[in-house]
Amino acid sequence: MAFWKPGTVAPGSTVDRDNEKEAGESIMAVANQSYRYLSIQQQRERLPIFKSRKELLYLVEKYQTVIVVGQTGCGKTTQLPQYLEEAGWAEEGRKIACTQPRRVAATTVAGRVAEEIGCNLGDKVGYTIRFEDVTSQNTRIKYMTDGMLFRETLIDPLLMDYSVIMIDEAHERSLYTDILLGVLKKIQKKRPDLRLIISSATLDAEEFQDFFNTNTSKDKFKDTCSIISLEGRMYPVDILYTVEPVNDYVEKTIQTVFDIHTKEPEGDVLVFMTGREEIDKVVNEISERASTLPRNALGITPLPIYAGLSTEEQAQIFEPTQEGFRKVIVATNIAEASITIDGVVYVIDCGFVKLRAYNPKTGMESLTVAPISKASAKQRAGRAGRLKPGKTFRLYTEQSFMELRDSSVPEIQRSNLAPVILQLKALGIDNVLRFNFLTPPPVEMMIRSLELLYSLNALDNVGRLTIPLGVQLAEFPVDPLLGKVLLASAEFHCSEEILSIAAMLTVQNVYVQPNRVPKDVLTDERRKFWVEEGDHMSLLNIYNAFTTRGKLSGKWCHEHYFNFKALSRAVSIRGQLKKYLARFNIPLESCLQRHGKTATGRVEATRQIRRCITSGYFSQAAKADVDGSGRFRTIRDNVVLNVHPSSVLFSRNAKYVVFHEVIETNQAYMRDITVIEPEWLSELAPHFYEYKK
């Protein structure tokens, strides 16, 4: 292919096998290939990490922190905790923890290790994720999400249960990974016996080392942190760059798919795009042009995958390729680390990703297309080398690749920090501005969040958590604004309704939009559940319909184009939030059941619910422009906002609203909106609005 140029490190070079938990280190995967006759012990000894077993154990003995570098596919996630357990680190009732950024990873690895050890899951080996605690008194090795370990610090600030904590996939720099690193560094000062293992990609290892070495630099000259590199196991992936920069990567993608299809041996293709619109375009174009292929040629099956698809639609990509066809999977970033697809030999990488950013000046989040990092590019390329030697086509020049950031901006630098600040305060870290972050978030973002927490009355005027409100908001596993609404529901006598609304706001993708169904059919179906008061009350209707006449069934969701997975999750979340309300002594009351028998009672009840929502979301209020353009402006800062087209209130004439969130793409859109009366703002949040007016 004349348009392509091999990368200078390309032929024969190996790329890390990205997600060793799915296949790479699995002894079962190995067993299925050629070592079926080996005992489990023999299989474990064949993994690349086994050669480093002694050295690893020596380092953990000697150093407080050990950084285990990259080269995934070596077995570190499943083997390292077992080595530690075998060496006695889990004796005397102590546990070994291993954190993962994603729930699926925690559960699947735990299952695999339990099988290797030959115990029931939840016995010697277990896992803990939100809504599922599969551990017992006997549990010695505990896999968990990073968010869950952070929750545990609120209960046991020194994490005394654990002798070793392994933070896996630290290079991903998830929000909770970053917070945990800061908190664990503090804990280490008080617990010299605690061992930390940070598993990271090569590029960040020294940053982690510098971070942990500063703990003791003042009086000792010896390092307390060591790095070890492990070799991985995966097939080589050739990397090809374009010779010239690409203007239209959607078109270039389609060309490349056909080039691969007509010139390369068999093997499926995985394409990385940024979002739904591009994916649909690529899939449609491929289908159309596929009909022009010669009659006797191999067929081509394009399939989309992104989070907004229903479970059934997502499942299609895992079905075996039809005889005589080549599968082309067109994906968002979901395929970079969350979903693993077997059979991929070719990867096409457009070089971009959609990222969420937080603007502290407006308090708005934006969703923008940005170039990926070198680490992401490497991760994407690695998806081609799981089955056999593969090829990755990067739709950018090698020069552009060299100019990419080494790794993505950590999540903590682009998030709303209000929840983080509350939780750090609850841990007794009063001066959050001086908290030891691996990479500190911008100071103005911290200050904006502190102001917001003060206006919610979660912090007092010297920045301490208020009692009980601030303390309760820190405990609640929801955003502080939503937490405030939940707590205020006592006053408005509508906790039953608010629980359902809060659960529905917390899950994503309540609606599914199958491509085969015409848009007006979808809209008509949705209107059956919609009410003029806005999205919150409509979500409540959907929740109630799902749990009563919908009988919690997948079939009902399918018929009405709702996402079954999302609604089921809402039911679990509601249950969890209900337990918190019970703990905070907030009575369960339903104003709709009490007053909803008559029309006027119903109107009054929904007013109460909307007032309750306003008592938490008063800072996110907007007023319609008088020109009838449908545009709004935030009441305090005059920022222009539009109604999101998915909202109940799209193309309806509301005057004053509060909104759950704003997503800024080409324009700023409010999502999940409720109609309010302006007097409620001065009544419920005079401190916030008094200088206006």
Next chain:
DNA sequence: GAGCACTGC
């Protein structure tokens, strides 16, 4: 007047 990357408690 017209749009929805991905996680986590």
